[in-house]
Amino acid sequence: MKKVGQWSVMVVLVLGLVLPPGQGAVQAEEDSERPDLMLLENVPEADVSVKDGTFDLTALHVYGDGSFKKVEEGLSWAASNKKVVKVNEEGQLTFTGKPGRSWVAVSNGRDKDWIFVYVKGGKKQADIHIQKNRGEKYDLIQHAMDEMSMEEKVGQMLMPDFRNWDGRNVTKMLPEIEDLVKEYHLGGVILFRENVVTTEQTTELVADYQNAAEKYGLLVTIDQEGGIVTRLQSGTDFPGNMALGATRSEELSRDVGRAIGEELSALGINMNLAPDMDVNNNPDNPVIGVRSFGENPELVADMGQAYMAGLQETGVAATAKHFPGHGDTAVDSHIGLPEVPHDKERLKEVELYPFQKAMDAGIDAVMTAHVTFPEIDDTKVISKKDGEEIALPATLSKKVLTGLMREEMGYEGLVITDALNMNAIQEHFGSVDAVIRAINAGTDIVLMPVGLEEVAGGIYEAVGTGEIEMKTIEDSVERILTMKIRRGIIKAEQPSSLEDQVANAKEIVGSDEHKQVEKEVAEKSITLVKNDQILPLQPEQDDQIVVVGDSFSSSLADAVKDVHEQTTLIDHNSQAFTSEQQTALQEADYIIAGTYTYNVWTRSPDHPQMKRMKEILEMAEGKVIGVGIRNPYDVMAYPEVDAYIAQYGFRKASFTAAASTIFGQNQPSGKLPVTIPGENGVLYEYGTGLSY
Numbered sequence: 033m034k035k036v037g038q039w040s041v042m043v044v045l046v047l048g049l050v051l052p053p054g055q056g057a058v059q060a061e062e063d064s065e066r067p068d069l070m071l072l073e074n075v076p077e078a079d080v081s082v083k084d085g086t087f088d089l090t091a092l093h094v095y096g097d098g099s100f101k102k103v104e105e106g107l108s109w110a111a112s113n114k115k116v117v118k119v120n121e122e123g124q125l126t127f128t129g130k131p132g133r134s135w136v137a138v139s140n141g142r143d144k145d146w147i148f149v150y151v152k153g154g155k156k157q158a159d160i161h162i163q164k165n166r167g168e169k170y171d172l173i174q175h176a177m178d179e180m181s182m183e184e185k186v187g188q189m190l191m192p193d194f195r196n197w198d199g200r201n202v203t204k205m206l207p208e209i210e211d212l213v214k215e216y217h218l219g220g221v222i223l224f225r226e227n228v229v230t231t232e233q234t235t236e237l238v239a240d241y242q243n244a245a246e247k248y249g250l251l252v253t254i255d256q257e258g259g260i261v262t263r264l265q266s267g268t269d270f271p272g273n274m275a276l277g278a279t280r281s282e283e284l285s286r287d288v289g290r291a292i293g294e295e296l297s298a299l300g301i302n303m304n305l306a307p308d309m310d311v312n313n314n315p316d317n318p319v320i321g322v323r324s325f326g327e328n329p330e331l332v333a334d335m336g337q338a339y340m341a342g343l344q345e346t347g348v349a350a351t352a353k354h355f356p357g358h359g360d361t362a363v364d365s366h367i368g369l370p371e372v373p374h375d376k377e378r379l380k381e382v383e384l385y386p387f388q389k390a391m392d393a394g395i396d397a398v399m400t401a402h403v404t405f406p407e408i409d410d411t412k413v414i415s416k417k418d419g420e421e422i423a424l425p426a427t428l429s430k431k432v433l434t435g436l437m438r439e440e441m442g443y444e445g446l447v448i449t450d451a452l453n454m455n456a457i458q459e460h461f462g463s464v465d466a467v468i469r470a471i472n473a474g475t476d477i478v479l480m481p482v483g484l485e486e487v488a489g490g491i492y493e494a495v496g497t498g499e500i501e502m503k504t505i506e507d508s509v510e511r512i513l514t515m516k517i518r519r520g521i522i523k524a525e526q527p528s529s530l531e532d533q534v535a536n537a538k539e540i541v542g543s544d545e546h547k548q549v550e551k552e553v554a555e556k557s558i559t560l561v562k563n564d565q566i567l568p569l570q571p572e573q574d575d576q577i578v579v580v581g582d583s584f585s586s587s588l589a590d591a592v593k594d595v596h597e598q599t600t601l602i603d604h605n606s607q608a609f610t611s612e613q614q615t616a617l618q619e620a621d622y623i624i625a626g627t628y629t630y631n632v633w634t635r636s637p638d639h640p641q642m643k644r645m646k647e648i649l650e651m652a653e654g655k656v657i658g659v660g661i662r663n664p665y666d667v668m669a670y671p672e673v674d675a676y677i678a679q680y681g682f683r684k685a686s687f688t689a690a691a692s693t694i695f696g697q698n699q700p701s702g703k704l705p706v707t708i709p710g711e712n713g714v715l716y717e718y719g720t721g722l723s724y
Contacts, residue, residue, distance in 0.1 A: 067093035069103075069143035072522070073162060074170045077514045080162040082127070083345075087162070089123035089147070091138050092172075093525060098179030099247035100172055102524040103140075111136045116151050127151060127160055173513045176248070177506060184247075185509045186491050187217030189471070191251065191448070193224060193480050201226035203233055205240035213244040216488050219512055220251030222479065223301065224263060228254070231266045231299070231541045235534045238300035242523065248513070249521035251349075251477075253303035256292055259322055259681050260662070261308075267295045268546040269683035273308055273335070274664075275557035277325035277705030278680060278721075282338040284553050285325075289342025289350075291546040296348050298540040300533065302521050303349040305399060305448075309336040309386040310359035315665050315709060318631040320359050322662060322680050326705025327359075327718060329385040336386050337393050344396065349519050352390040353399035354450055355437065356426055357383025361403060369425060369456045375407045388441055396515055397446035398437065400427040400475065402456035408432055415460040422460060427452075433474030446515050448477040458482055464490030471500055476508040547685075554681075554689035559702035560722040561667060562676040566655045568696025568724055569622060571596055578602055578616055580648060581626035582641050584661055584682045588626040591684075591691035604644050614651060623652050624694065625673075626659045627666040628682070635669050642669040649673065659690055665708055671715060678704070699724060 072078050072090040080087075091107055094100045109119045113134035118126045125136060131153035137146035148163040164170070177185070194202045194209050202209065203226075212218070221241055228234040238252050254263050259272015268291060276285045289307070296304055311332050312324030325335040340350040356379060361370035372383065380388075387398065404423035409431040411424040426432040427449050437443050449470050452458065457466050463482040468490065470478055481487040494500040516522065540546075560567065571577065579589035580602040589601035600620075602613050609617070617623060625648055629635040636642060649656055649672060657675045660666035664678035677700075679690040692698035703721035707714055 188219030274322035278702035286342035289339035293346030349396035354401035554685035583628035
């Protein structure tokens with residue numbers, strides 16, 4: 033009791049230091065339109081974890097219509113115990129490392145809010161605790177929900193793309209698009225490569241999207257996975273997930289996630305549809321492939337969690353995709369409707385394992401797959417395409433999204449569909465039916481619905497008739513607003529100037545620091561799969577090297593020529609070699625042949641590039657080094673090659689790293705993240721990786 037009494041006295045004294053006279057007393061009635069001042073960190077859903085001994089507090093104005101905005105001007109900040117924590121004029125807390133307690137308050141001269149900090153001693157995350165104020169006033173989400181119309185709630189769930197308009201790429205805000213953002217109260221938009229050309233242009237476009245949103249911060253999202261799915265045209269071209277898998281370095285994966293997050297955040301993009309956490313255990317997969325970290329569920333889970341952590345550290349929301357797993361498919365869901373036939377126990381061990389780990393680690397969102405899983409949901413429906421009976425894909429399955437994901441796996445975050453304009457959905461279900469099914473299945477955000485007016489109207493009608501329960505909509509909106517608050521996706525009353533935003537973005541996007549990470553990943557990913565005592569090459573100055581290939585062959589040749597000047601490129605373009613080219617190949621001291629594949633056909637021995645590869649091996653007098661530019665499986669078509677390198681990507685850094693490895697300037701350390709099958713079993717085991 034004595035300690036309680038002493039604590040009570042201390043609280044009163046501290047309150048006296050930071051709170052104005054009369055705080056908590058009944059105040060005179062004021063204009064109901066005047067916003068309330070509040071610290072975001074007192075909102076239950078807000079993140080208050082401290083890192084690196086600092087923490088930024090955010091002040092909000094909360095309005096009677098349920099909306100809330102960040103406010104920075106006209107504020108004063110104070111801390112009651114500066115021996116423990118200091119606060120600057122922007123609300124940034126700096127902890128001294130000394131133990132103790134302190135209140136930190138913000139005031140606009142009329143209202144005040146405060147928060148309590150307790151420090152055990154030290155600057156580590158575990159040493160510092162922020163205690164939220166409690167009370168109904170801090171339930172921002174419920175306040176917003178009480179004031180939102182049905183149409184506004186539905187709008188939060190819609191995330192269309194505006195890739196093109198009237199046949200032209202959308203690179204700046206158009207009045208027609210701004211009107212749609214407002215008319216349908218959109219909660220988010222997705223950007224594509226056509227939309228994000230330069231750093232300055234992208235920053236302005238994103239800022240205009242945020243300005244167009246009426247009340248709540250807009251989710252501006254993009255597929256910036258790295259590797260073959262890279263949207264930013266001015267950003268850093270990271271090698272991609274399978275390259276990261278080859279490095280076996282969680283630290284590098286986290287660095288890449290953080291760098292991508294920093295670039296997106298600088299541009300104003302606040303949600304990334306990455307990482308891909310599919311387990312690519314099917315070499316015939318035409319759509320995942322090198323987008324996956326590999327075929328091993330533990331590797332995918334570990335690398336994916338590290339990437340996710342790095343991304344979310346920057347405040348950018350992360351998305352694990354494509355649930356329950358798109359890795360073991362041989363059909364591209366952009367074109368058809370794939371099936372994964374495995375039972376639940378096998379799915380838990382392989383496909384679901386990385387997703388469960390990501391969910392347990394706090395992933396912001398999970399994207400669904402347009403893939404059927406008959407062992408989870410064997411429901412049959414009639415296709416609108418041809419009237420035939422088809423299985424229900426995961427995106428539209430309540431058994432998958434609610435039964436499996438929510439109830440069995442315990443996931444409480446956001447669920448977002450894959451693009452609903454893909455053939456696996458659109459041609460079988462149509463625009464409105466697909467969206468209604470997805471929402472009733474458990475989706476929170478419908479991505480790229482076809483026909484915004486038609487879809488929105490269809491949802492309104494379905495809510496009106498009870499086909500979609502209002503509680504279903506409200507549960508989704510609550511999750512959406514929760515994520516927006518957690519990631520600070522909130523409109524600002526006084527946005528920083530466009531000039532300042534652009535200047536900041538130019539410093540960060542494509543920075544030297546990020547390019548260094550790109551270089552390190554590329555170098556450490558290069559995998560020497562086969563080497564019949566050929567590599568590293570140590571050619572004489574006048575030795576002739578011929579680089580031959582089709583797709584990206586010039587990039588490979590340029591990288592080789594940077595090391596050895598006597599290098600010639602033969603770009604065969606699937607045509608027969610000329611007599612002059614045949615002579616060059618026969619007389620070459622070394623031949624470096626690059627192959628580029630993306631499906632079963634392109635690596636087939638009957639494919640033109642592989643036929644040319646066979647000719648090269650037959651006519652060559654010198655040694656032949658094969659380079660799998662994209663997929664590591666290429667060597668299946670030419671196993672007799674003298675040496676083989678997998679580089680996993682077609683960006684400049686990967687070619688430079690491959691050339692450096694060929695000439696011994698880079699020590700190969702990559703390990704195969706997949707098994708390479710052969711005609712009679714395994715050609716190269718998972719984990720294969722030679723060195724010098």
